[in-house]
Amino acid sequence: MRIKVFQAQTLSETEFDEIVSVLRSGGVIGFPTDTAYGLGADPYNEQAVRKVFDLKGRPETKPILLLVNSLEMAEAVVLSTGMFNTLARTFWPGPLTLILRAQPNIPAWITAGTGNVGIRWPSSGFAAELVRRLEQPITATSANKSGLPSCITATEVQSQLGDSLPILVDGGELSARGGSTLLDLTTEPPTLLREGPISLDKLQVRVDGRIRRAIL
Numbered sequence: 001m002r003i004k005v006f007q008a009q010t011l012s013e014t015e016f017d018e019i020v021s022v023l024r025s026g027g028v029i030g031f032p033t034d035t036a037y038g039l040g041a042d043p044y045n046e047q048a049v050r051k052v053f054d055l056k057g058r059p060e061t062k063p064i065l066l067l068v069n070s071l072e073m074a075e076a077v078v079l080s081t082g083m084f085n086t087l088a089r090t091f092w093p094g095p096l097t098l099i100l101r102a103q104p105n106i107p108a109w110i111t112a113g114t115g116n117v118g119i120r121w122p123s124s125g126f127a128a129e130l131v132r133r134l135e136q137p138i139t140a141t142s143a144n145k146s147g148l149p150s151c152i153t154a155t156e157v158q159s160q161l162g163d164s165l166p167i168l169v170d171g172g173e174l175s176a177r178g179g180s181t182l183l184d185l186t187t188e189p190p191t192l193l194r195e196g197p198i199s200l201d202k203l204q205v206r207v208d209g210r211i212r213r214a215i216l
Contacts, residue, residue, distance in 0.1 A: 002163055003158065003162075003163045003164075003165050003166065003167070003168055004018075004166065004167050004168070005154060005158075005167075005168050005169075005170055006019070006167065006168070006169050006170065007169075007170050008031075008032055008125075008126040008169050008170060008171040008172070009171075009172075011126075011169075016129075016133065018167070019130070019167055019169070020130075020133050020134060022166055022167055023040060023041065023042055023048075023134060023138065024042065024134075026041075026042065026045050026047050026048040026051075027041070027048065027051075027166050027167075028040065028041045028048060028051045028052055028055060028165060028166075029041075029165060029166065029167040029168065029169065030143045030154070030157045030161065030165050030167070030168040030169065031126060031127065031130065031140075031143075031168075031169040031171070032124055032126055032127065032154075032169060032170075032171025032172070032174055033067070033120075033122050033124050033127045033140055033174075034093070034094065034095050034120075034122040034123045034124040034127065034174075034180070035095050035150075035174060035175070035178075035179050035180045035196065035197070036142050036143070036144075036150035036151055036152055036174055036177060036179055037142070037143040037144075037150070037151040037152065037153075037154065037156070037157050037171075037174065038065075038067075038127075038139070038140035038141060038142060038143055039052050039055060039056070039139060039140070039141055039142070039143045039165075040130065040138045040139055040140060041138070041139045042134075042136075042138070042139075043064065043066055043106075043107070043110050043136075043137055043138065043139050044107060044136070046107065046109050049064060049107075049109045049110065049139065050109070052064065052139055052141060055161060055164055055165070056141065056142075056144070056145060056146050057145055057146045057147075058141070058146045059146075061112050061113075062112055063099075063110060063111050063112045063114055063116055063117055063118060064109075064110050064112075064117075064118075064139050064141050065097060065117075065118045065119070065120065065139065065140050065141050066110070066117060066118070066119050066120075066137040066138065066139060066140065067119070067120055067121070067122055067127055067131055067137060067138050067139075067140045068119055068120070068121050068131060068137050069093075069121060069122075069128050069131040069132050070121070071085075071088060071089070071092075071121075073131075073136075073137060074088065074119050074121065076103065077102065077103055077106060077117060077119055077137055078098075078100035078101060078102055078103060078117060078119055079100060079101040079102070079103060080100075081100065081185060083185055083190065083207055083210075084098055084100060084185055086206055086207060087183070087203065087206060087207070088121070090206050091198055091202075091203075092120075092121040093121045093122055093123040093128065094121070094122075094123050094197075094198065095120070095122075095123070095179075095180035095181060095196055095197040095198060096120065096180060096181050096183065096196075096198050096203075097118045097119065097120040097179075097180045097181065097182045097183070098118065098119060098120070098183055098185055099116055099117070099118045099182070099183065099184040099185060099186055099193075100116065100117065100119070100185050100186060101115055101116060101186055102115055102116060102117040110139075116184075116186050118182070119137070120140070120180060122140075124171070126169060126171055127140070142179065143157045143160075143161065144156075144157075144160050144161075145160050145161070148160055149177060150177055150178070150179055151177075152173055152174040152175070152177045153172070153173050153174070154168055154169075154170035154171070175197070178194070178196055179194060179196055180194075180196045180197065180198075181194060181195055181196035181197060181198040181199075181203070182194035182196070183203065183211065184214075189210045189211060189212050190207070190210065190211045190212070191211070191212055191213070191214050192211050192212070192213050192214060193214050195213075200213065
């Protein structure tokens, strides 16, 4: 299978329709988010999510990140909390991933049996538009082999994953190889698992210093 590479800035309606069709039929695509490149699939399609795990060589014990494009869509996926609302309204759309308890209807293959799921509302134009057209969340775990660096160019995605994807959307070089800021709101106090573009200091200001760093 030869991969099709589309340019995010010049996507035609026909190309966008093809991307959406691939996702709705259980395919997996590579695409730019607001940090690194991600693997997009329909989270409610078990076989599609299994493909994501297989492509990455990722243990199925790790939950899959989902992208949303509104607080309403987020609250259909997770059990909202006061801190979630504060942080989401302050930093979304943007590179902040929040981990919360999943709604009961979220499949176990997304939560990896943990009952938790990470969500983000991306500021990336393409990613946000893709979620809008799908009218549902999409997976966005990083488009790299497990254990290798996340990809910030389409060329890096191809180098790691080859022609195993039907479609790769090229959004140019992205800004955050280390990924988004990752905050676990299922713990008390909330735990910063990864400090990315949004710093701990900025988060602490919004929640009265209640966040702690993960102990490595």
